Each structure stands twice: as C-alpha cells, then as structure tokens.
Amino acid sequence: MSEKLNQLKAILGEVSDLNHAASVLGWDEQVNLPPGGGEARGQQLATLGKIAQEKFTSDEVGRLLEDLKSEYADAETDDGAMIRVTARNYEKAKMVPPSFIAEQAVTASKAFEAWVEAKGKSDFSIFQPHLEKVVDLVKRYVSFFPPADHPYDVLLDDFEPGMKTSEVKEIFGSLRPKQVELIKAIAASKQVKDDFLHKNFPEKKVWDFSEKIITKYGYDFSRGRQDKAPHPFETTFSVNDVRITNRFEKDSPLATLFSAMHESGHAMYEQGVNPAYERTPLESGTSLAVHESQSRMWENIVGRSLPFWEHFYPELKKAFPTQLDGVGAKAFYKAINKVEPSLIRVNADEATYNLHIMLRLEIEIGMVDGSINVRDLPEIWNAKMQDYLGIVPPNNAKGVLQDVHWSGGMIGYFSTYALGNIISAQIWEAVNKDIRDLEDQFRKGKFDELRNWLTEKIYTHGHKYDPQDLVQKVTGSKIDSAAYVRYLTKKYSDIYGL
Amino acid sequence: MSEKLNQLKAILGEVSDLNHAASVLGWDEQVNLPPGGGEARGQQLATLGKIAQEKFTSDEVGRLLEDLKSEYADAETDDGAMIRVTARNYEKAKMVPPSFIAEQAVTASKAFEAWVEAKGKSDFSIFQPHLEKVVDLVKRYVSFFPPADHPYDVLLDDFEPGMKTSEVKEIFGSLRPKQVELIKAIAASKQVKDDFLHKNFPEKKVWDFSEKIITKYGYDFSRGRQDKAPHPFETTFSVNDVRITNRFEKDSPLATLFSAMHESGHAMYEQGVNPAYERTPLESGTSLAVHESQSRMWENIVGRSLPFWEHFYPELKKAFPTQLDGVGAKAFYKAINKVEPSLIRVNADEATYNLHIMLRLEIEIGMVDGSINVRDLPEIWNAKMQDYLGIVPPNNAKGVLQDVHWSGGMIGYFSTYALGNIISAQIWEAVNKDIRDLEDQFRKGKFDELRNWLTEKIYTHGHKYDPQDLVQKVTGSKIDSAAYVRYLTKKYSDIYGL
Numbered sequence: 001m002s003e004k005l006n007q008l009k010a011i012l013g014e015v016s017d018l019n020h021a022a023s024v025l026g027w028d029e030q031v032n033l034p035p036g037g038g039e040a041r042g043q044q045l046a047t048l049g050k051i052a053q054e055k056f057t058s059d060e061v062g063r064l065l066e067d068l069k070s071e072y073a074d075a076e077t078d079d080g081a082m083i084r085v086t087a088r089n090y091e092k093a094k095m096v097p098p099s100f101i102a103e104q105a106v107t108a109s110k111a112f113e114a115w116v117e118a119k120g121k122s123d124f125s126i127f128q129p130h131l132e133k134v135v136d137l138v139k140r141y142v143s144f145f146p147p148a149d150h151p152y153d154v155l156l157d158d159f160e161p162g163m164k165t166s167e168v169k170e171i172f173g174s175l176r177p178k179q180v181e182l183i184k185a186i187a188a189s190k191q192v193k194d195d196f197l198h199k200n201f202p203e204k205k206v207w208d209f210s211e212k213i214i215t216k217y218g219y220d221f222s223r224g225r226q227d228k229a230p231h232p233f234e235t236t237f238s239v240n241d242v243r244i245t246n247r248f249e250k251d252s253p254l255a256t257l258f259s260a261m262h263e264s265g266h267a268m269y270e271q272g273v274n275p276a277y278e279r280t281p282l283e284s285g286t287s288l289a290v291h292e293s294q295s296r297m298w299e300n301i302v303g304r305s306l307p308f309w310e311h312f313y314p315e316l317k318k319a320f321p322t323q324l325d326g327v328g329a330k331a332f333y334k335a336i337n338k339v340e341p342s343l344i345r346v347n348a349d350e351a352t353y354n355l356h357i358m359l360r361l362e363i364e365i366g367m368v369d370g371s372i373n374v375r376d377l378p379e380i381w382n383a384k385m386q387d388y389l390g391i392v393p394p395n396n397a398k399g400v401l402q403d404v405h406w407s408g409g410m411i412g413y414f415s416t417y418a419l420g421n422i423i424s425a426q427i428w429e430a431v432n433k434d435i436r437d438l439e440d441q442f443r444k445g446k447f448d449e450l451r452n453w454l455t456e457k458i459y460t461h462g463h464k465y466d467p468q469d470l471v472q473k474v475t476g477s478k479i480d481s482a483a484y485v486r487y488l489t490k491k492y493s494d495i496y497g498l
Numbered sequence: 499m500s501e502k503l504n505q506l507k508a509i510l511g512e513v514s515d516l517n518h519a520a521s522v523l524g525w526d527e528q529v530n531l532p533p534g535g536g537e538a539r540g541q542q543l544a545t546l547g548k549i550a551q552e553k554f555t556s557d558e559v560g561r562l563l564e565d566l567k568s569e570y571a572d573a574e575t576d577d578g579a580m581i582r583v584t585a586r587n588y589e590k591a592k593m594v595p596p597s598f599i600a601e602q603a604v605t606a607s608k609a610f611e612a613w614v615e616a617k618g619k620s621d622f623s624i625f626q627p628h629l630e631k632v633v634d635l636v637k638r639y640v641s642f643f644p645p646a647d648h649p650y651d652v653l654l655d656d657f658e659p660g661m662k663t664s665e666v667k668e669i670f671g672s673l674r675p676k677q678v679e680l681i682k683a684i685a686a687s688k689q690v691k692d693d694f695l696h697k698n699f700p701e702k703k704v705w706d707f708s709e710k711i712i713t714k715y716g717y718d719f720s721r722g723r724q725d726k727a728p729h730p731f732e733t734t735f736s737v738n739d740v741r742i743t744n745r746f747e748k749d750s751p752l753a754t755l756f757s758a759m760h761e762s763g764h765a766m767y768e769q770g771v772n773p774a775y776e777r778t779p780l781e782s783g784t785s786l787a788v789h790e791s792q793s794r795m796w797e798n799i800v801g802r803s804l805p806f807w808e809h810f811y812p813e814l815k816k817a818f819p820t821q822l823d824g825v826g827a828k829a830f831y832k833a834i835n836k837v838e839p840s841l842i843r844v845n846a847d848e849a850t851y852n853l854h855i856m857l858r859l860e861i862e863i864g865m866v867d868g869s870i871n872v873r874d875l876p877e878i879w880n881a882k883m884q885d886y887l888g889i890v891p892p893n894n895a896k897g898v899l900q901d902v903h904w905s906g907g908m909i910g911y912f913s914t915y916a917l918g919n920i921i922s923a924q925i926w927e928a929v930n931k932d933i934r935d936l937e938d939q940f941r942k943g944k945f946d947e948l949r950n951w952l953t954e955k956i957y958t959h960g961h962k963y964d965p966q967d968l969v970q971k972v973t974g975s976k977i978d979s980a981a982y983v984r985y986l987t988k989k990y991s992d993i994y995g996l
Contacts (some may be wrong), residue, residue: 017545020538021519024526033739036721040518040736040776047515158634223534238538241531278538 005072005079008064010210011055012086013279018052020237046105053101057093065090078276081105081464085281088161095144103140107133108408115407122397124378131406132374134320135367138411142368152368155412159288160419161355162466165365167479168415171422175481179354180388186339186351187390189496194335199323201253209319210246210260213312219244219264230244232259234295235264239278242270259298265298266291270311270450272459287461287467288413289479291418293427294454300350301428301487302450303321306333307442329463330469334495341389343398350421351488355388357418364411423467426475427458427482473476503570503577506562508585509553511777516550518735525741528727544603551599555591563588576774579962583779586659593642602639602675605631605908613905620895622876629904630872633865636909640866650866653910657786658917660964662864665977666913670856670921670956673979677852678886679827680986684837685888687994692833697821699751708744708758711810715796717742717762717950718769731766737776740768752834764789766949770957780990781959785965786911790918791925792952798848798919799926799985800948804831805940814945826991832993839887841896848919849986853886857917858901862909914951921965923982924973925956 006265022045029041055061065087074080111130118127142151148288150165157163166176211226229245231291236242244263269285271403277283285291302308309316313329324332339349345356363380372380381400393399405413432438440450458472468478475483492498520543527539540767545913563585572578616625640652648663655661659698705989709724727743734740742761746754758852782791800806805828806813811827822830837847861878864870872880879898880890891897903911929951931934939947953973966976975982990996 013541014545014549018549019541021523021542021546024523024542026939028522028526032723034719034721034741036718037735037739040738043511043777044515044522044735047512048519051516140686220534223532225530225532227530237535237542238539241535243523243532275728279541408976444841 004064004067008061008068008086009280011058011061011064012281015052015056016279016283017157018048018055018433022052023235024237024400027235027237027245030231030233031245033251035125043177043311053093053098061086061090062094068238069371078274078464080276082282083196084265085463089281092145092158095140097144100137100140100144104137105408107137111407112404112410113466115354115401115404119397119401122395122401124401127407128375128377129415131377132407134409135411138368138409150365151367152412155364155368156415157412159413159416161287162468163287163289163371167468168361168419169365171479171481172354172361172415172418173432175354175422175485176358176388178481178485179351179488180273182485182492183339183351183355183389185498186492187341187494189498191340192334192495193331194340196252196324197254197326197335199253200250201320201323203253203256204246205319206248206253206256207246209316210257212315213303214260214264216445217261217264217268217447218269220444223271224267226260226263232263234263234270236270236284239273239283242267253370258303258336258417261303262295262299265295265302268298268454269294272451272455273462274460276465278460282464284463286461286463286465287468288416289423290420290458290467290470292417293423294420294458297419297424297428301424302442302447303331304337304350305439305442306330307439309333309336310443311445333481337495339489339492341391343385343391343393344402351492352389354418354421357414359384360414361418364414368411419479422484423471425487426471426477426480427454429483430457430475430489502562502565506559506566506584509556509559509562509672509777510779513550513554514777514779514781516546516553517562520546520550521733522735525733525735525743528729528731528918529725529743531799548596553589553698555727559584559588560592568871576780576962577774580775580778580780583961587779589658590643595637595642598635598638598642599828602635602906602907605635609905609907610902613899613902617895617899620893620899622894622898623904626873626875629875632904632907633909636866636907648863648867650863650910653862654865654913656886657911657914658965659785661785661787666968667863669979670852670859670916670979673852673920673983674886675819676979677982677986678851680983680990681837681839681849681853681887684990684996685839687996688752689838690832690993692836693831694822694825695752696749697749697751699818699821701746701751701754703753703817704746704754705744707814708755710813711755711801712758712762714768715759715762715800715945717765721769722765724758724761730761732768734768734782735770737769737773737781740765756801756834759801760793760797760907761765763793766796766952767792767957770949770953771956773962775960775962780960780962782961782964784959784961784968785916786914787921787957788965790915791921792918792956794918795922795926799922800940801944802831802835802848803937803940804828807834808833809943810942835920835989835993836992837994839889841883841889841891842900849990850887852916852919857882857886858912859916862912866909868879898922917977920979920982921969921977923985924953924969924975926985928955928973929979958995 025041025045025048026283029038033041053110063348065083068083069087072080072083075084107130107218109353111127111134114130117128118124138155139151142154145154148154156165156168211221215221223240224242224244226244226246228247232244232246234242234244244260244267246256246259269291273283294408309329309332313332317324337350339351341352345353348356359381361386362379363372367374377400378396385399405411431450434453435449441447458470458485461470465473471477471479523539523543523546527536531539536610547643563581566581567585568748570578570581573582605628609625613625613629616622636653638650640649643652646652650663654663654666709719712724713719719922720741721738722742724742724744726745728745730742730744732740742758742765744754744757745882760929768790771781771783805851807827807830807835811830815822835848837849839850840846843851847853857879860872862877865872875898876894883897903909929948932951933947936948939945956968963971
C-alpha cells in the first residue's frame with residue numbers, strides 16, 4: 001500500500017512544483033517584468049496552470065485515491081489528512097469541465113479590462129454587462145456541484161473549506177450592530193491628531209525600519225526577501241523561500257511599516273509549516289481567513305499596540321527626529337489607530353474595516369441567489385454605505401467599482417478578510433491565557449514566544465485541519481465574533497475615552 | 499495537414515513555455531535566491547525539465563512529425579525549417595533513455611561537489627575518479643547514436659548542429675601557428691601600461707556607464723533588464739523579455755563594462771529573433787558559436803576598438819576624472835587590449851584566448867577517443883600550456899581544475915568559444931563591405947546601422963539555418979580562421995608597433 005502512497009506523492013509533488021514555478025513567474029511579473037514581457041508571461045502561466053490541472057485531475061490520481069482512502073482513513077495522521085484534503089480537492093476539481101475553466105479565464109480577462117476602463121471613467125455601465133457574464137458563470141460553476149444549503153456555500157468552500165454561508169451570516173449578524181454602535185460612539189468623541197503621519201519620510205529609511213521590525217518578529221530573511229511591487233503580497237516558493245513585497249506611498253509613508261508587518265504575518269505562517277508537508281496539498285496555510293488572522297494579528301493586534309511602540313518608538317523617533325518632533329509614543333499610538341469612516345476598503349481603519357466586508361458579502365450573496373440584480377449595484381452599494389458608515393461615495397469609482405475581485409470572478413473571497421480579523425482576536429485571547437506577560441515581552445522587543453506559540457498551534461499544521469476545526473482546537477470554540485468585539489471595545493475605549 | 503501542424507505547434511509551444519519557465523527559475527536562483535531556497539528550486543527545475551522532455555519525446559510528437567515531414571520538406575520556408583529542426587532534435591532526444599539522463603544528473607551533481615573541493619584544495623586526485631565517471635558516461639552517451647566519423651562529433655553536434663570534429667580541427671590547426679607567432683612577436687615588444695585600470699572605480703558609476711553603453715548599442719531595456727549575479731550571463735524568457743546579469747570586481751572594475759557589452763551582444767541576438775518563431779524550436783539563436791560571435795563582436799571588435807572609445811572616452815573620463823587623470827584615449831585603448839599570456843581562460847585577452855580553447859579541445863577529443871587518460875591530465879595540461887603560452891600553472895587550481903564545465907558533463911562545449919571569435923571576424927569583414935563608414939559611425943556613438951544589418955542577416959533567422967549554412971549565407975564562406983588572423987594582426991600590429 002505504501003507503494004501506492006509514494007506514487008500519489010510523486011504526482012502531487014510534481015503538481016506542487018508546477019504551482020510553485022507559477023508562483024515564481026507571478027512574483028517576477030510583479031517585481032521585475034520589463035514592459036514587453038507581459039504577453040509571453042501570461043502564456044507561460046496558462047501552460048503551467050493547465051499542466052498542473054491535467055496532472056492533478058488525471059485518472060491515475062483518482063485510482064490511487066480510491067485505493068488509499070480506506071487504508072488512510074484516520075485524518076489525525078499526516079498521511080490520513082493528506083489523503084482527505086487531496087481527495088476533496090480532487091473531487092471538486094473533477095466536477096469542473098476544463099472547457100469551463102478556459103471560458104472563465106477569457107471572460108475574466110475581458111471583465112478585468114472593462115473594469116479598469118469603468119473605474120477610470122467612474123462609469124458602472126461599462127462594467128455592468130461584463131459583471132453580468134461573470135455572475136452567470138459563477139452560477140454555472142455552482143451548478144456543477146451537488147446542491148448545497150445555499151448556492152453561495154459552494155463559492156465560500158473554495159476559500160474557506162467546510163464553511164457555510166449561514167455560519168458567516170450568523171457571525172457577521174451578531175458583530176455588525178456592535179461594530180456600528182462602537183463607530184457611532186467614536187464619531188461622537190474628540191478626534192485624534194495624525195497630521196505628522198503625512199509628513200515627508202525618506203523611502204529608504206522607512207524601508208530599512210520595516211525590515212528591522214519584521215526581523216524582530218522572526219520573519220526569516222535567510223528563507224525569504226522583501227521586494228518592491230505595485231501591491232504588497234506574500235508568495236511561497238517552498239517552506240524555505242517565502243517572499244513578501246511592499247510599496248512606498250509618499251502621502252502615507254509609514255503604511256510601508258504596517259504592510260511589512262501584515263505580509264510578514266502571512267510569511268511567518270508559511271515559513272512555519274511542517275517541512276514534512278512539502279510538495280503535498282498540506283504544504284500551505286489552511287484557509288484565507290486563518291491566513292488573514294495571522295497577517296492582521298501581526299499588523300494590528302501586535303503592530304498597532306501601545307507596548308509594541310513603547311519598544312520601537314524611541315528608535316523610530318531617532319530615525320525621523322524632525323517629522324516626529326514633539327510627538328510622544330502615546331500620541332503616535334493614537335494616530336496610527338485613528339478611526340474615521342472612509343470610502344475605500346483597503347484604506348479603512350481596524351474599527352470600520354469589517355463593515356466594508358459585510359456590505360460586499362451581502363451583495364455577493366444577493367447576486368448569487370438572484371435577489372440582487374447587477375444593474376442595481378451602484379444604488380444598493382451607496383444605500384448600504386450610508387447605513388453602515390454614514391457616508392456615500394461621490395462616484396462609482398470610489399464606490400462599487402473600487403475593488404478588482406469581481407472582475408476576476410472572485411466571488412466568495414471578501415468575507416475571509418473579516419473572518420480573519422475575528423479569528424485573530426480569538427487566537428489573541430487564547431495565547432494570552434498561555435503566556436501571561438506578552439505585553440511586557442513586546443515592550444522589550446521580544447516576539448519569539450508569541451511566534452513559537454503560533455507556530456506550534458497553527459503554522460506547523462499547514463492545511464492538516466480545516467479552518468473551523470483548527471480554530472476550535474486552538475481557541476476552544478468555533479469562529480465567533482465576541483472576542484473581536486471585546487478587543488475593539490477595550491482598545492478604542494482607551495484611545496477615544498469612551 | 500495544417501491542422502496537424504497546429505497540433506504540433508501547440509505541443510512545442512507548451513515545451514517552450516516549460517523551458518522558459520525553467521529559465522525564469524534559473525535566473526531567479528542566480529539573482530534573488532535566499533540561502534534557504536536552493537534545495538526546493540533544484541527539485542522544481544528537475545520537474546520542469548522532466549515534463550518538458552516527456553512532452554517533447556511523446557509518441558504524439560513522433561507521429562505528427564512523421565506525417566508532416568514530407569509535406570513540409572522545403573527547409574527554406576519557416577514551417578519547413580521548423581519541422582527539420584524539430585525532427586532532428588526529436589530523433590536525438592529519443593535516442594537517449596530517460597534513465598540515462600537521471601544517472602548523468604546524479605553523477606554531474608556529485609562531480610560538481612568534488613570539483614569544488616578539488617579546486618579549493620588544488621588537488622586533482624579528488625576530482626579524478628569523478629571525471630573518470632563523467633567521461634565514461636559521455637562515452638555511453640555517444641554509444642546511443644549511430645557511429646560518426648569521430649565519436650566527438652556526437653558531442654559537438656549538441657552545441658554546433660552539423661559541425662564535425664574534423665572541421666574544427668582543421669580550422670584550429672591553421673589558426674594555431676599564426677596565433678602563437680603573433681603572441682611571440684607581441685612578447686618581444688614593449689608592454690603597454692594598464693595600471694590605471696586597477697584603481698578604485700565606484701561600483702554604481704561603472705554600472706550606470708555600462709547601461710549607457712549598451713543602451714546606445716540598442717539593447718532594449720523595455721524588453722530586458724540587467725541585474726547583479728555571481729557570473730555574467732544572458733537568459734531568454736521570450737523575444738520580449740531577454741535579461742542579462744553582470745558583476746563588479748574591485749580589482750578589475752571596468753570589466754563590468756565589457757561584460758555588459760558581451761552579454762548585450764547575446765541579448766540583442768535574442769531580442770532580434772523573428773517573433774513568428776516564438777514557442778517553436780526556431781525561437782533562439784542557431785548555435786553557441788554563432789551566439790558567441792555576437793557577444794565577442796560587441797565586446798571586442800566594437801567595444802575594444804579605438805573609434806568606439808573616441809566616442810565614449812571623453813564621457814568616461816568625465817565620470818572618473820581622478821582615476822583616468824593623464825590618460826589619453828589611445829593609451830586607454832592600448833591598456834584595454836593589453837596582451838599577456840596568463841593562466842586563467844576567463845581572464846585571457848583577445849590574442850591569447852583561443853589558445854586556451856585549443857588546449858581544452860585537444861584534451862577533450864583525447865578523453866573521448868581514449869588516447870588520453872584522465873589521470874594524466876595535469877601533466878598534459880601543463881605541457882600544452884608551456885607549448886602554446888610559454889607559461890606553466892604553479893598548481894592545478896590555476897591549471898586543469900580551473901573550469902567548471904567538465905564536472906557537469908559538458909564536453910564538446912569549449913570549442914564554441916573559439917569558433918565564436920573566428921566567426922565574429924568573418925562577419926565583421928562582411929558587414930564592412932556593406933557599410934563602408936562603420937568606424938565613423940562608432941566615433942559618433944551610432945551603432946544602429948550595424949545592429950540592423952546583423953538583425954537582418956543573422957538575428958531574425960533564429961535557429962532557421964544551421965551554423966555553417968548561416969555563416970556561408972552571411973559571409974560567402976564556411977567557418978574559416980583567415981579573417982580572424984587578419985583582424986588580430988592588424989589590431990595588434992598597431993597597438994604593439996609590430
């Protein structure tokens with residue numbers, strides 16, 4: 001039997017190699033590509049994707065899985081978990097005809113172009129027919145799978161294996177009123193000052209400072225690197241080569257620091273996966289939400305905390321004495337946590353961010369179950385913005401057209417961002433039960449005990465456990481927003497004197 | 499029939515995509531790889547190579563070629579040439595069992611490690627048993643092919659399609675006495691001064707100057723880039739993404755300029771290939787020797803010429819006024835062309851370089867036909883060095899152990915370097931018949947007419963013609979050393995007043 005397992009692992013290893021090769025090509029496209037190189041690169045990526053898909057969905061993999069499933073039924077063993085995850089991915093992949101994947105790629109490519117133009121002109125009507133096609137394809141995609149409780153379940157499952165729409169709705173439903181209430185209380189308080197954050201900070205010094213921080217976090221530069229790209233992201237070529245990108249924006253110079261913390265959170269997760277899982281479907285983090293819980297924890301819970309800056313602020317001030325002249329650590333801490341309802345999701349602060357997500361989730365569910373018509377999106381978007389955040393976009397570019405996701409057919413993705421925030425607070429409560437002096441450690445610039453705890457409880461397991469099971473194991477309960485409400489309330493009560 | 503051609507092109511396109519993906523991974527390995535990333539990268543490259551090989555040697559490709567060969571028999575058409583080259587590559591690839599390729603990779607990997615140690619300790623006995631295995635494998639490789647006039651023909655053909663050992667021997671045989679004679683005459687003359695070349699030149703300024711030069715050459719940075727790596731090389735990801743690497747060595751700072759010229763010569767060749775050949779076996783330069791003729795032409799014939807420096811030297815002097823204080827253009831020109839028999843091939847000057855190659859070729863042929871025993875190599879090496887260059891290495895690290903090639907099983911490669919020099923002079927005579935004022939153009943910093951001529955006559959054809967046929971078409975004769983002797987004699991008579 002172990003011979004068949006080895007045969008399966010050999011094929012999965014090649015699939016992993018192809019996917020990692022594609023990651024290298026994708027990274028290079030963002031970081032290095034000369035202007036002329038785009039077209040051939042797209043072709044090369046398409047070929048790698050096609051071959052990986054063919055290999056993974058081959059009849060041979062099907063036969064091997066069939067033979068191995070009963071022998072390796074114990075999902076608590078590594079091989080058992082690998083067979084379980086592989087079989088699930090295989091069954092899902094087999095349900096989608098290759099011709100559909102090709103059709104979706106073509107539609108997405110055209111929709112993306114239309115979205116760029118529509119956003120540029122702030123004209124939803126340019127994007128509307130393309131989005132309608134995208135939604136039709138998404139519905140067809142859902143139709144390939146056995147009926148679920150809700151059609152949106154099928155989409156969600158691609159990003160959060162095993163997660164149900166009803167669960168997400170319930171989690172968000174209990175969170176929303178409390179988060180809206182908190183924002184109203186903050187709005188009624190005296191606003192904090194943050195003008196000094198928008199002064200002129202030299203790029204090189206900010207970049208170096210970001211690397212100083214994430215080195216202390218424990219991001220291993222001997223198994224990774226940070227490069228400049230249009231958007232910050234993390235990408236994995238192997239457990240020993242996990243790279244991050246970052247950018248520098250003149251009008252928001254210190255955002256580079258927080259992007260580095262965010263991406264290093266993703267990267268430390270990937271660097272911490274059990275090396276024995278390499279070249280198998282267990283080799284990466286378990287889901288987008290759990291991944292996001294780590295990026296948001298290192299960025300927000302750790303990196304926007306007062307103890308963190310009690311350690312780093314003197315050094316920051318030494319690096320930027322004129323820019324931060326007259327600003328104390330507490331004032332700096334308040335400024336980087338300023339809450340202000342705003343139009344653009346990616347710029348939203350910690351307290352308002354989830355509301356941007358909830359709005360999108362409701363619209364996505366409505367598009368998929370047919371209760372929302374694509375042509376009505378701008379109106380619905382603006383009404384919900386008024387409802388949740390009390391502001392209305394002046395145009396569609398700053399409203400319904402702001403995100404790229406839908407043009408690429410990525411419906412089911414957004415909620416993972418908010419789930420990540422929620423999970424991060426649950427894990428934070430759990431780790432603080434085990435390590436009682438974490439904040440004191442931060443004040444000394446020590447993050448290794450936190451990172452080791454996270455590695456042992458989460459990172460090392462890679463994709464062995466599904467997200468809800470992992471959260472249950474680590475925190476004692478399934479995904480639940482109560483910890484996140486407690487976290488936000490405590491933090492912002494202090495900052496805004498609520 | 500055209501449907502079958504399209505089927506073949508679809509497979510060849512995927513093979514090309516896989517090979518280009520491997521090139522991206524290889525480039526990244528040299529330019530960016532964090533220390534931890536090496537092992538997984540080796541695995542990924544092995545997988546890409548294996549899949550590309552499987553696809554290319556599939557029975558389907560064999561059947562399609564069989565069906566298409568008679569229909570597309572006219573090698574003057576693009577499709578005819580493509581079928582001819584593909585069929586030849588296919589037949590050669592089919593003769594080598596995949597298990598042999600794997601065995602060779604393992605042997606080469608161990609031999610490389612042994613070579614590193616042997617070179618470090620200057621101890622040939624560490625490398626000897628590994629080189630013996632490498633030679634045995636090379637002999638076995640030869641045995642897979644139909645008997646040739648000389649067993650070495652089989653090896654040569656992998657790098658110079660269609661080239662015979664007897665041809666190379668004849669070319670080198672007529673060149674060697676003349677080149678030895680020239681060097682003796684130079685040695686009897688007053689040596690030129692070049693101490694100022696070894697002063698302290700700041701890296702960034704040298705690097706920028708190198709990019710200024712190759713931009714004027716016509717290397718298209720919108721379809722390429724220059725990055726730092728341990729060794730200079732050129733690599734192709736598509737006709738619109740052709741990259742070069744370079745290095746900076748403190749004790750030989752201006753070598754960076756000549757490396758950039760050299761690699762840009764390779765790169766302009768690749769950037770100039772007919773885009774219609776993309777994703778087919780015609781998409782790259784025709785052979786290593788013809789490729790080298792272009793790198794050496796742009797580096798030596800153009801880049802070490804007096805007219806070139808009459809244009810660039812004032813600017814160089816402005817960039818490095820203290821380093822070049824008191825040095826005129828002519829003195830600079832003489833310095834960068836200083837001839838001095840030396841031990842290390844890669845540092846050899848233009849006049850002595852080919853002798854290093856001839857020595858290696860004779861040893862390679864002897865190893866393959868059995869007339870030279872591996873254990874006698876150090877002695878044979880030193881005797882030939884004395885014979886050709888009048889110097890003997892003080893140890894094997896600076897002698898027989900200096901080059902990496904043999905450890906990787908690359909026997910048959912070296913002669914392409916010398917052939918490249920020879921071809922470059924033939925092409926140079928041909929282009930000067932068509933363009934009478936080339937040197938005047940260089941004095942004005944104009945290189946576009948030369949580049950356009952080369953593009954039209956050579957670059958655009960990619961792999962359509964075999965090297966001897968291409969040289970015949972462009973110069974009116976096959977590869978012949980007479981032009982190179984004329985070129986060297988004229989140049990060094992002037993510099994050394996012979």
